Amino acid sequence: MQDIETRFLAMVRQNPHNDAILNRMAIFGLADWWLTAGCLAQTVWNLQAGFAVDAHIADYDLFYFDSDTSFEAEDRMIAQIADVFDDLPVRVEVRNQARVPIWYEPKFGFPYGPVTCAADGIGRFAYQTTAIGVAQNPAGDCCVHAPFGLENVMAGRVVPNPVLPVGDVYRQKTERWRKIWPQLSILPWPDDAPLN
Numbered sequence: 001m002q003d004i005e006t007r008f009l010a011m012v013r014q015n016p017h018n019d020a021i022l023n024r025m026a027i028f029g030l031a032d033w034w035l036t037a038g039c040l041a042q043t044v045w046n047l048q049a050g051f052a053v054d055a056h057i058a059d060y061d062l063f064y065f066d067s068d069t070s071f072e073a074e075d076r077m078i079a080q081i082a083d084v085f086d087d088l089p090v091r092v093e094v095r096n097q098a099r100v101p102i103w104y105e106p107k108f109g110f111p112y113g114p115v116t117c118a119a120d121g122i123g124r125f126a127y128q129t130t131a132i133g134v135a136q137n138p139a140g141d142c143c144v145h146a147p148f149g150l151e152n153v154m155a156g157r158v159v160p161n162p163v164l165p166v167g168d169v170y171r172q173k174t175e176r177w178r179k180i181w182p183q184l185s186i187l188p189w190p191d192d193a194p195l196n
Contacts, residue, residue: 034133065118
């Protein structure tokens, strides 16, 4: 029997957009990058629900790390990567994780914390279940970064990650997900848990 990582990767790669992004980024030349979040989990859920493999996926998140935290450097990288994917009928959201602490606190009102690599952003998602990244090297080998494991995504169990106070984000997203993938088991944000 295949291990959970092998099964997960096989499902993720059935989505031709995930597959194209991984293959192209493998030779793009960035040292520290991950395809991450909803495009991975939602591909799995689509397959489990019998939907088209790429149904209901709003965007494809691509995290990278560059110590140049200028807006201009990130903007150049976004433009370069957009050219690589200009034939794909999907939106690829590219973000330098080194820049997140700069804009996060002014936008949300609380600090994000230090970031030293692209994977740091993955562990701060509002949901442990989608805190997953996949990267591929030029030889075609994939690496999975899943700080909370892969069991929940494969079981369709959405678990909150209260490392940041983003309960509203968790509630809004999970309400949308519940309507699309009713098979999901969605745990409440800790503040929402019923009192005994």
